Amino acid sequence: MADAADKKSPIGFWASSTEKHSIIEDIQGVVAGSMLAALGVTMLAAAHLLIGGTAGLGFLLRYSVDISFGTAFFLLNLPFYWLAYKRLGLAFTVKTFAAVALTSVLTGILPKLITFDSIEPITAALFGGLLIGCGMLVLFRHRASLGGFGILALYLQDRLGWRAGFVQLGLDCVVLFLSFFVASPFVIACSIVAAVTLNLTLAINHRTDRYIVR
Incomplete structure (x- = not known):
């Protein structure tokens, strides 16, 4: 009986176990992950750098047309929610939508x-x-993401066993290639450093066989 008490708290929405996060833990994870990611985006924007994924596409739109990063990032993620719902479930989709919305708002504030x-x-x-990678790592561990390529990367990791960090790195390379149309070679080189740092953080620290809490 003591073992059962250790595994799960009796307090409703605070209850967690070795297999599942509580609602409060998930809320904290989504907020903390979004805050870290937004701060990382703010640093990159201050240096006029880019990044991969839908965040990178948001930067490309920000530098090309009169639209804020937060608005572009939010809109670019809309098509991916259907894949998230069909393949990864309603809870994942809701948490990811909340993370994307919060990150979009914070990058404006x-x-x-x-x-x-x-x-x-x-x-x-x-x-x-590193900050964006750590933010995404927190979100991944609470079964959420920053949408877009992150959803696709998690789906491929769950279904095919491909490491999410390496999948996203490949997709990011495509986005960074498009950056040649709006940025100088030096800015792109620095942006590649940011993308590699982000994705190595994910690839080294996130594995489903090491961290199984849902």
Whole structure:
């Protein structure tokens, strides 16, 4: 009986076990992951860098047309929710929608609260990529993502066993290739550093056979 008590708390929505996160834990995970990702995006934007995935497409639109990153990022993710619902379930879809919406809002607010008078591009790439990667890692461990390519990467990992970080890295390379139309070679090189940092963080730290809590 003591073992059962250790595994699960009796307090309703706070209840968690070795196999499942509680509702409160999931809310905290979605908020924390979104905050880390938004701060990473803010650092990259301050250095005028890009990144892969739908976030990278959001940056491309931000630099090409008169639209905010948050708006572009939110809209670009809309087509992926159907795949998330059909393949990964309603709970994953709802948490991912919340993470994308919160990240979109925060990326519009943070530049008004945090400013960088001077930020070296390589530094922004390393720390920004790491922050976004850590944010996505938190979200992945709570069965959520930042949408877009993250949904596809998680789906392929669950179905085919492909490592999510490496799948996303390949897709990010396509986005970064498109960056040649709007950015200088140096900016693109720094952006590649950010993408590699982000995806190595995921590839090394996220494996479904090591972390099984849902």
